[in-house]
Amino acid sequence: QVQLVESGGGVVQPGRSLRLSCAASGFTFSRYVMHWVRQAPGKGLEWVAVISYDGSNKYYADSVKGRFTITRDNSKNTLYLQVDSLRAEDTAVYYCTRDWGVSSFDPWGQGTLVTVSS
Protein backbone atom coordinates (compact mmCIF):
# COMPACT_ATOMS: atom_id res chain seq x y z
CA GLN A 1 0.00 0.00 0.00
CA VAL A 2 0.99 3.63 -0.38
CA GLN A 3 3.05 4.63 2.62
CA LEU A 4 5.12 7.56 3.84
CA VAL A 5 7.34 7.19 6.90
CA GLU A 6 9.12 10.19 8.42
CA SER A 7 12.17 10.10 10.64
CA GLY A 8 14.90 12.37 11.96
CA GLY A 9 13.04 14.47 14.51
CA GLY A 10 14.28 15.11 18.01
CA VAL A 11 15.16 17.72 20.60
CA VAL A 12 17.58 20.35 19.37
CA GLN A 13 18.90 23.65 20.72
CA PRO A 14 17.98 26.96 19.08
CA GLY A 15 20.25 27.75 16.15
CA ARG A 16 21.10 24.10 15.47
CA SER A 17 20.13 21.89 12.53
CA LEU A 18 18.35 18.64 11.73
CA ARG A 19 17.66 16.64 8.60
CA LEU A 20 14.24 15.07 8.34
CA SER A 21 13.62 12.14 6.01
CA CYS A 22 10.48 10.66 4.48
CA ALA A 23 10.67 7.17 2.98
CA ALA A 24 8.04 6.48 0.33
CA SER A 25 6.74 3.12 -0.79
CA GLY A 26 3.85 1.62 -2.72
CA PHE A 27 3.86 4.15 -5.55
CA THR A 28 6.16 5.57 -8.23
CA PHE A 29 7.81 8.27 -6.12
CA SER A 30 9.48 10.04 -9.04
CA ARG A 31 6.10 10.85 -10.62
CA TYR A 32 4.77 12.90 -7.71
CA VAL A 33 5.23 16.39 -6.37
CA MET A 34 5.95 16.16 -2.64
CA HIS A 35 5.38 18.48 0.31
CA TRP A 36 6.21 19.06 3.96
CA VAL A 37 3.48 20.32 6.29
CA ARG A 38 3.93 21.04 9.99
CA GLN A 39 1.73 21.35 13.06
CA ALA A 40 2.82 23.11 16.23
CA PRO A 41 1.55 21.54 19.48
CA GLY A 42 -2.16 22.21 19.86
CA LYS A 43 -2.25 24.32 16.69
CA GLY A 44 -3.43 23.99 13.11
CA LEU A 45 -1.68 22.83 9.96
CA GLU A 46 0.93 24.95 8.18
CA TRP A 47 2.28 24.14 4.73
CA VAL A 48 6.09 24.38 4.69
CA ALA A 49 7.63 23.43 1.35
CA VAL A 50 7.07 21.73 -2.02
CA ILE A 51 9.40 20.07 -4.51
CA SER A 52 8.75 19.10 -8.11
CA TYR A 53 9.03 15.59 -9.57
CA ASP A 54 12.67 15.90 -10.46
CA GLY A 55 13.71 18.30 -7.72
CA SER A 56 14.30 21.18 -10.09
CA ASN A 57 11.64 23.44 -8.61
CA LYS A 58 11.11 24.25 -4.97
CA TYR A 59 8.91 26.69 -3.07
CA TYR A 60 8.83 27.61 0.63
CA ALA A 61 6.59 29.27 3.14
CA ASP A 62 7.86 32.73 4.09
CA SER A 63 8.30 31.56 7.68
CA VAL A 64 11.03 29.08 6.71
CA LYS A 65 12.52 30.61 3.55
CA GLY A 66 16.30 30.79 3.73
CA ARG A 67 16.47 28.37 6.68
CA PHE A 68 14.86 25.17 5.36
CA THR A 69 15.81 23.21 2.24
CA ILE A 70 13.66 20.55 0.61
CA THR A 71 15.34 17.90 -1.54
CA ARG A 72 14.58 14.44 -2.86
CA ASP A 73 16.46 11.34 -4.00
CA ASN A 74 14.31 9.50 -6.50
CA SER A 75 16.76 6.58 -6.60
CA LYS A 76 16.08 6.04 -2.89
CA ASN A 77 12.39 7.01 -2.91
CA THR A 78 13.13 9.50 -0.16
CA LEU A 79 12.16 13.09 0.54
CA TYR A 80 14.26 15.30 2.83
CA LEU A 81 13.91 18.53 4.75
CA GLN A 82 17.08 20.18 6.00
CA VAL A 83 16.11 22.49 8.83
CA ASP A 84 18.75 25.02 9.85
CA SER A 85 18.90 27.94 12.27
CA LEU A 86 16.07 26.42 14.26
CA ARG A 87 13.87 28.62 16.42
CA ALA A 88 11.47 27.83 19.23
CA GLU A 89 8.57 28.53 16.87
CA ASP A 90 9.73 25.70 14.60
CA THR A 91 8.70 23.22 17.28
CA ALA A 92 6.12 21.04 15.55
CA VAL A 93 5.24 17.67 14.13
CA TYR A 94 6.51 17.59 10.56
CA TYR A 95 4.50 15.57 8.05
CA CYS A 96 5.43 14.63 4.52
CA THR A 97 2.63 14.27 2.03
CA ARG A 98 2.02 13.78 -1.66
CA ASP A 99 0.21 15.86 -4.25
CA TRP A 100 -3.17 14.35 -4.93
CA GLY A 101 -5.14 15.65 -7.89
CA VAL A 102 -5.43 19.38 -8.34
CA SER A 103 -6.43 20.40 -4.86
CA SER A 104 -5.26 18.08 -2.14
CA PHE A 105 -2.61 16.11 -0.26
CA ASP A 106 -2.79 12.33 0.20
CA PRO A 107 -1.56 10.27 1.92
CA TRP A 108 0.27 11.67 4.92
CA GLY A 109 3.04 10.12 6.94
CA GLN A 110 2.72 9.62 10.68
CA GLY A 111 4.88 12.67 11.34
CA THR A 112 8.14 13.31 13.17
CA LEU A 113 8.36 15.68 16.14
CA VAL A 114 10.94 18.45 16.21
CA THR A 115 11.36 20.19 19.55
CA VAL A 116 13.55 23.29 19.69
CA SER A 117 14.56 24.02 23.26
CA SER A 118 17.61 25.06 25.22
Added chain:
Amino acid sequence: EIVLTQSPATLSLSPGERATLSCRASHSVSSYLAWYQQKPGRAPRLLIYDASNRATGIPARFSGSGSGTDFTLTITSLEPEDFAVYYCQQRTNWPATFGQGTRLEIK
Protein backbone atom coordinates in the same frame (compact mmCIF):
# COMPACT_ATOMS: atom_id res chain seq x y z
CA GLU B 1 -2.11 34.48 0.30
CA ILE B 2 -5.60 33.04 0.39
CA VAL B 3 -7.04 32.97 3.90
CA LEU B 4 -9.50 30.19 4.74
CA THR B 5 -11.89 30.91 7.60
CA GLN B 6 -13.75 27.99 9.15
CA SER B 7 -16.90 28.20 11.23
CA PRO B 8 -17.87 27.41 13.81
CA ALA B 9 -14.66 26.93 15.79
CA THR B 10 -16.37 24.25 17.87
CA LEU B 11 -19.51 22.29 17.09
CA SER B 12 -21.21 20.25 19.83
CA LEU B 13 -23.57 17.57 18.57
CA SER B 14 -24.82 14.13 19.51
CA PRO B 15 -24.35 10.88 17.61
CA GLY B 16 -27.01 10.53 14.95
CA GLU B 17 -27.28 14.29 14.37
CA ARG B 18 -26.26 16.15 11.20
CA ALA B 19 -23.11 18.29 11.17
CA THR B 20 -22.60 21.24 8.84
CA LEU B 21 -19.11 22.80 8.73
CA SER B 22 -18.28 25.93 6.76
CA CYS B 23 -15.12 27.18 5.05
CA ARG B 24 -14.88 30.61 3.45
CA ALA B 25 -11.98 31.67 1.22
CA SER B 26 -10.72 35.25 0.98
CA HIS B 27 -10.51 34.88 -2.81
CA SER B 28 -12.01 32.39 -5.21
CA VAL B 29 -10.42 28.94 -5.29
CA SER B 30 -12.84 27.70 -7.95
CA SER B 31 -13.70 24.11 -6.93
CA TYR B 32 -10.20 23.30 -5.73
CA LEU B 33 -10.79 22.81 -2.04
CA ALA B 34 -10.12 19.80 0.16
CA TRP B 35 -11.32 18.67 3.59
CA TYR B 36 -9.38 16.61 6.15
CA GLN B 37 -10.23 14.89 9.40
CA GLN B 38 -7.67 14.72 12.20
CA LYS B 39 -7.90 12.76 15.42
CA PRO B 40 -5.59 13.33 18.43
CA GLY B 41 -2.07 12.07 17.82
CA ARG B 42 -2.85 11.11 14.23
CA ALA B 43 -2.01 12.50 10.82
CA PRO B 44 -4.71 14.29 8.83
CA ARG B 45 -6.86 12.07 6.63
CA LEU B 46 -8.19 13.27 3.28
CA LEU B 47 -11.99 13.20 3.19
CA ILE B 48 -13.02 15.36 0.23
CA TYR B 49 -11.07 16.70 -2.74
CA ASP B 50 -12.07 19.16 -5.47
CA ALA B 51 -14.85 20.40 -3.17
CA SER B 52 -17.23 17.49 -3.60
CA ASN B 53 -15.40 14.24 -4.36
CA ARG B 54 -15.05 11.68 -1.59
CA ALA B 55 -11.59 10.17 -1.20
CA THR B 56 -11.14 6.42 -1.38
CA GLY B 57 -12.74 4.59 1.52
CA ILE B 58 -14.61 7.60 2.91
CA PRO B 59 -18.18 6.74 3.99
CA ALA B 60 -21.10 8.19 2.06
CA ARG B 61 -22.29 10.15 5.14
CA PHE B 62 -19.50 12.65 4.34
CA SER B 63 -20.25 15.10 1.53
CA GLY B 64 -18.78 18.36 0.31
CA SER B 65 -20.28 21.22 -1.66
CA GLY B 66 -19.54 24.74 -2.80
CA SER B 67 -17.40 26.68 -5.23
CA GLY B 68 -15.70 30.03 -5.45
CA THR B 69 -15.39 31.26 -1.88
CA ASP B 70 -17.99 29.32 0.12
CA PHE B 71 -17.76 25.63 0.93
CA THR B 72 -19.54 23.19 3.20
CA LEU B 73 -18.70 19.80 4.65
CA THR B 74 -21.76 17.87 5.74
CA ILE B 75 -21.79 14.75 7.86
CA THR B 76 -25.21 13.12 8.00
CA SER B 77 -26.01 10.99 11.04
CA LEU B 78 -22.83 11.35 13.11
CA GLU B 79 -21.04 8.20 14.22
CA PRO B 80 -18.92 8.13 17.43
CA GLU B 81 -15.73 7.93 15.33
CA ASP B 82 -16.57 11.20 13.53
CA PHE B 83 -15.79 13.40 16.52
CA ALA B 84 -12.49 15.01 15.57
CA VAL B 85 -11.02 18.22 14.14
CA TYR B 86 -11.77 19.09 10.52
CA TYR B 87 -9.64 21.31 8.27
CA CYS B 88 -10.25 22.80 4.86
CA GLN B 89 -7.31 23.48 2.53
CA GLN B 90 -6.53 25.07 -0.83
CA ARG B 91 -3.55 25.07 -3.14
CA THR B 92 -5.03 26.92 -6.09
CA ASN B 93 -2.79 29.82 -5.17
CA TRP B 94 0.56 29.48 -3.45
CA PRO B 95 1.29 29.17 -0.68
CA ALA B 96 -1.11 26.36 0.08
CA THR B 97 -3.20 27.30 3.08
CA PHE B 98 -5.38 25.59 5.67
CA GLY B 99 -8.32 26.81 7.69
CA GLN B 100 -7.87 27.04 11.44
CA GLY B 101 -10.05 23.99 12.00
CA THR B 102 -13.46 23.11 13.40
CA ARG B 103 -13.55 20.88 16.46
CA LEU B 104 -16.54 18.53 16.35
CA GLU B 105 -17.22 17.38 19.90
CA ILE B 106 -19.76 15.11 21.54
CA LYS B 107 -22.58 16.98 23.23
